[in-house]
């Protein structure tokens with residue numbers, strides 16, 4: 001969709017935020033043809049993705065949570081991609097370069113969005129060139145507020161935050177420490193969590209696997225002046241000794257648990273942090289935002305192309321707000337686990353009393369923390385059910401376990417991955433329009449193809465003889481949306497294919513679909 005993106009900053013990233021790209025985000029990048037570039041921009045391929053819980057880098061190790069299916073290039077059982085770590089510091093330039101190369105993205109840096117009006121069905125945005133001060137207008141069909149937690153668009157629409165604006169105060173210290181590995185004996189990990197007698201006090205995220213690190217100091221204190229904090233003291237505490245280091249930048253931030261009460265008015269939408277803000281526990285923020293744009297993108301494109309109806313635009317809020325609520329609840333639960341970590345005054349003591357304290361903490365961490373660090377269920381298991389544009393087949397909702405994903409093609413779910421030859425995943429078939437998958441001896445789909453053609457909506461048909469695929473998808477016919485989610489499935493086409501198409505492309509359904517076979 002041709003668009004103008006205005007960004008008040010000059011495009012440089014001066015401080016690292018999100019690191020974790022979950023497997024669904026990597027699938028989105030694969031669809032855009034940039035997964036390899038993202039992988040290369042992130043952690044070295046052989047870098048371990050484990051998380052270590054320690055007292056300090058030369059002190060006691062309490063637990064090691066390994067994540068063998070994170071990072072690297074080998075496919076996993078449920079996806080052609082793997083979760084990766086690529087900080088926004090390196091990810092943003094990759095996204096920007098590819099957006100520009102796409103030819104449809106007009107990115108204007110140093111341009112501040114001021115306000116908007118709606119005139120004759122169009123949206124007229126007033127923007128300001130922050131260098132020259134010149135103001136001008138941009139007219140568009142749609143407006144997507146992807147301007148983060150302080151979104152002025154959300155405020156001017158009158159949408160309210162629901163939730164908790166202040167969960168915890170934190171400070172991030174962006175560090176450069178060449179030869180970091182020679183200063184400690186704990187080995188490589190992607191995350192080091194530091195536990196003291198008062199609980200978790202800091203997290204060290206390894207950004208490039210070499211020399212760039214981000215130390216997050218957690219706490220309840222508001223750092224009025226982040227420049228004046230005692231970085232030397234924190235670095236010494238994390239290593240148990242004093243070493244040379246360079247501070248690149250320091251930022252304070254507040255962990256929040258907020259969701260907008262609405263995501264849309266007419267042709268104006270909220271996406272990303274403008275719509276939801278969660279604590280970084282579990283690393284869901286950027287990933288949930290990417291899910292928003294995957295969902296919204298095809299719906300806007302379908303409306304601009306003339307085959308998508310109002311129902312698609314309505315479905316955006318229904319589908320994505322439910323996912324954000326689910327992910328927010330999970331992130332909040334993880335924060336509460338950290339806050340409830342047992343306090344062990346003897347933790348650093350050598351000998352039996354110290355050993356017992358460390359043993360208690362170790363058990364607590366092993367019981368609770370893998371759920372935060374391994375979240376394939378959060379990444380892949382969300383299901384748009386109920387959704388106004390998916391057709392229920394009467395089957396039970398699949399389990400929603402945050403840690404693990406069970407492949408399924410329940411209407412609303414992400415259509416499951418399977419290799420279909422030539423190094424192609426089933427997922428590689430989705431993205432350009434709707435797809436009807438025919439398994440085994442499925443009956444003719446010509447009535448459906450005709451109904452799609454009548455709506456001028458794009459549909460491709462693929463046939464598979466492999467019975468394993470039919471079992472995985474749970475029906476002989478499965479209709480998949482452009483975002484790779486199942487819209488409908490059945491063993492035969494419904495009586496009224498026109499009504500089915502109207503429903504899934506968001507046009508008002510006037511006649512019953514007449515489902516012939518229920519699961």
Ligand SMILES: Cc1cc2nc3c(=O)[nH]c(=O)nc-3n(C[C@H](O)[C@H](O)[C@H](O)COP(=O)(O)OP(=O)(O)OC[C@H]3O[C@@H](n4cnc5c(N)ncnc54)[C@H](O)[C@@H]3O)c2cc1C
Pocket residue numbers: 006007008009017018019020021111112113114146147148149151152172216253271272273274280282283284285286287288289
């Ligand atoms: C410490 C930390 C760690 C995190 N780790 C993770 C993680 O591991 N995984 C994860 O998924 N998420 C993580 N997150 C969350 C993640 O960073 C955010 O969810 C994500 O950056 C949100 O992206 P966004 O584009 O919606 O908003 P933002 O990144 O906030 O971008 C909004 C942009 O809009 C611009 N803007 C705002 N107002 C205007 C205006 N009026 N005119 C023009 N431009 C404007 C801003 O300059 C900004 O560049 C973390 C966050 C923090 C703080």
